[in-house]
Amino acid sequence: MMNEITIKKVSSQQEMHDFIHVVKKIYADCPQYVPEFESDIRGLFDIKSNPGLEFSDIQPFVAYQNGTVVGRIVGIVNRKANAKWKTSNVRFSMIEFIDDMNVSRALLDAVEVWGKGFGMTKIHGPLGVTDFDKEGMLVEDFHLNGSMTAIYNPPYYPRHMEALGFKKEVDWLQVRINIPEEVPARYARVAQYAKDSIGLRVIKGTKKQIREEYGRQAFRLFNQAYESIFGFSEFSPKQVDSFLQKYVYLINTELIPIIVNDKDEIVGAAVTMGSLVKAIQKSHGRLLPFGWFHLLRALMWKHEECAEMLLIAIRPDYQGLGVNAMFFDDLIPIYNKIGIKWAETGPQLEDNVRELTQWKPLKPTYVKRRRCFTKEIENNN
Numbered sequence: 001m002m003n004e005i006t007i008k009k010v011s012s013q014q015e016m017h018d019f020i021h022v023v024k025k026i027y028a029d030c031p032q033y034v035p036e037f038e039s040d041i042r043g044l045f046d047i048k049s050n051p052g053l054e055f056s057d058i059q060p061f062v063a064y065q066n067g068t069v070v071g072r073i074v075g076i077v078n079r080k081a082n083a084k085w086k087t088s089n090v091r092f093s094m095i096e097f098i099d100d101m102n103v104s105r106a107l108l109d110a111v112e113v114w115g116k117g118f119g120m121t122k123i124h125g126p127l128g129v130t131d132f133d134k135e136g137m138l139v140e141d142f143h144l145n146g147s148m149t150a151i152y153n154p155p156y157y158p159r160h161m162e163a164l165g166f167k168k169e170v171d172w173l174q175v176r177i178n179i180p181e182e183v184p185a186r187y188a189r190v191a192q193y194a195k196d197s198i199g200l201r202v203i204k205g206t207k208k209q210i211r212e213e214y215g216r217q218a219f220r221l222f223n224q225a226y227e228s229i230f231g232f233s234e235f236s237p238k239q240v241d242s243f244l245q246k247y248v249y250l251i252n253t254e255l256i257p258i259i260v261n262d263k264d265e266i267v268g269a270a271v272t273m274g275s276l277v278k279a280i281q282k283s284h285g286r287l288l289p290f291g292w293f294h295l296l297r298a299l300m301w302k303h304e305e306c307a308e309m310l311l312i313a314i315r316p317d318y319q320g321l322g323v324n325a326m327f328f329d330d331l332i333p334i335y336n337k338i339g340i341k342w343a344e345t346g347p348q349l350e351d352n353v354r355e356l357t358q359w360k361p362l363k364p365t366y367v368k369r370r371r372c373f374t375k376e377i378e379n380n381n
Contacts, residue, residue: 003065003066003102004065004066005063005064005065005070005102005103005106006063006064006065007061007062007063007064007106007107007109007110008061008062008063008064009059009060009061010059010060010061010062015062016042016060018062018064018069018072019041019060019062019072020038020041020042021069022062022069022070022071022072022096023035023096025069025070025098026096026097026098026154027154030152030154031145032142032143032144032145032146032152033146033152034145034146034147034148034152034277034280035280037280041094044058044074044129045058045060049242050129050242051236051238051239051241051242052078052129052130052236052239053129054236054238055078055079055080055233055236056076056077056078056079056080056129057076057077057079057118058074058075058076058077058129059074059075059111059114060072060073060074060075060094061073061074061075061107061110061111061114063097063103063106063107065098065100065103070097070098070100070103071095071096071097071098071103071104071106071107072094072095072096072097072107073092073093073094073095073096073097073107073108073110073111074092074093074094074095074111075090075091075092075093075110075111075114075115076090076091076092076093076127076128076129077089077090077091077115077118077120078091078129078233080233080234081231081232081233084232084233084234085231087122088119088120088121088122089120089121089122089123089124090111090112090114090115090118090120090122090123090124090377091123091124091125091126091127091128092108092111092123092124092125092126092127093125093126093127093128093129093133093134093135094126094134095107095108095125095126095137095157096153097157097160099154099156099160101160101163101164104157104160104161104164105164108123108164111123112377112378115377116377120377121376121377121379122374122375122376122377123374123375123377124169124372124373124374124375125137125372125373126151126372127231127372130233130235130239131226131229131231131232131233132243134149134150134151135151135172135231135347135370135372136150136151136171136172136347136370136371136372137151137153137157137158137161137370137371137372137373138150138151138152138153138157138158138368138369138370139158139171139369139370139371140367140368140369141367141368141369142154142155144367144368145277146277147174147275147277147308147344147346148275148276148277148280148308149308149310149346150174150346150347150368150370151370158371158373161373164375165375166373166374166375167373167374167375168371168372168373168374169371169372169373169374170230170349170350170351170371170372171349171350171369171370171371171372172347172348172349172350172369172370172371172372173347173348173350173356173366173367173368173369173370174344174345174346174347174348174366174367174368175309175344175345175348175356175359175364175365175366175367176342176343176344176345176364176365176366176367177342177343177344177359177362177363177364177365178341178342178362178363179307179332179335179336179340179341179342179343180332180362181336182332183328183329183332183333184328184361184362186325186361187325187328187329187332187361188325188329189325190322190325191322191325191326191328191329191330193322194321194322194323194325194326195326198261198321198322199261199262200259200260200261200262200267200318200321200322200323200326201259201260202257202258202259202326202330203257203258203259203260204253204254204256204257204258205253205256205258206253207248207249207251207253210244210248210251210253210256211244211245211248214258214266214269215240215243215244215248216237216240216244217266218258218266218269218271218313219235219240219243221266221267221268221269221313221314221315222235222269222311222313223235224313224315224316225313225314225315225316226313229349229352230349230372231372250273250276251271251273252273252274254334254338255272255273255274255307255331255334256269256270256271256272257269257270257326257327257330257331259314259318259323259326259327261318266315267314267315267317267318267323268312268313268314268315268318268323268324268326268327269311269312269313270309270311270312270313270327270331271309271310271311271312272307272308272309272310272331272343273307273308273310274304274306274307274308274338274340275304275306275307275308276304277304277306278304279304305339305340305341305342306340306341306342306343306344307335307340307342307343307344308343308344308345308346309343309344309345309346310346311346312324312327312345312355319354324358328362344367347368347370350369
């Protein structure tokens with residue numbers, strides 16, 4: 001039969017291979033695309049590597065057209081998030097498809113049917129198990145390079161979503177700034193006030209301290225600061241340990257300012273790092289045999305000119321007291337010292353006015369709008 005679409009639940013090594021490598025077909029001539037590491041993708045479905053599976057059900061699917069792989073998708077039921085937000089949502093994640101409406105429809109239908117089996121009444125995404133997973137389908141600025149921590153997709157993806165009846169749930173924006181040669185006077189003044197009048201100070205931990213002490217305190221802070229953010233579910237101790245073990249080796253501790261008060265309590269933390277986009281592109285998503293070389297070269301010897309500002313969190317009772325200014329006051333001289341010319345945040349919710357306006361003294365541009373799409377699941381019973 002011509003153009004027959006088959007959707008399979010991934011259950012074999014060959015199907016997982018197809019799931020991982022379908023992106024080679026879709027992004028073959030796309031210089032903006034940043035691949036994910038194959039080991040990270042496989043780890044997503046392994047409870048030993050992904051403690052979020054203790055409170056989530058997950059199912060990868062792969063699409064074939066006349067026997068050729070043409071798409072993929074993951075269905076996720078995050079029981080913790082559904083309980084917190086009093087919802088019955090199935091999430092879709094890691095969606096990729098050729099420009100064929102029959103393929104995108106079949107993939108999303110598969111997740112809907114799977115989600116209905118758990119009693120879900122709505123489908124939305126792209127969303128992962130946690131807020132640290134990539135989320136939000138790109139709907140603008142397709143000419144800009146992708147990043148390590150955010151989704152890149154072709155322009156036809158959101159057109160398919162709209163044609164299939166999906167609507168906007170929320171949008172995120174990313175903030176892009178040029179690094180000034182000097183700390184803006186407003187930041188310097190407010191940072192000095194926070195130090196002198198409130199007793200705040202910046203500390204930097206070693207990788208061991210971050211892994212064993214400061215990191216856990218910072219994640220408790222993230223749980224507090226992000227509690228009311230769309231779709232957020234609290235990080236469990238096992239998730240925290242997994243993240244720290246997996247990623248601490250990548251960080252430059254100079255680029256992670258931690259703010260403490262006069263009681264040595266952490267009241268703010270910012271996680272930033274030099275971009276690894278070019279190194280990851282050169283590695284083609286594989287650490288072996290030569291992917292490690294490109295990563296180590298970017299980490300240790302040849303910095304890219306961009307920094308990714310991954311996370312900023314401030315304890316709620318210290319918000320508005322100059323902690324943000326202290327981050328910038330600390331980081332701007334360091335960025336200049338190591339040759340960082342510009343920086344880009346991770347996705348920020350468009351209605352998070354406080355978060356977005358903090359960048360104004362740095363004359364930001366707002367780029368890479370991305371969207372969480374949603375649709376009610378039809379009850380055909």
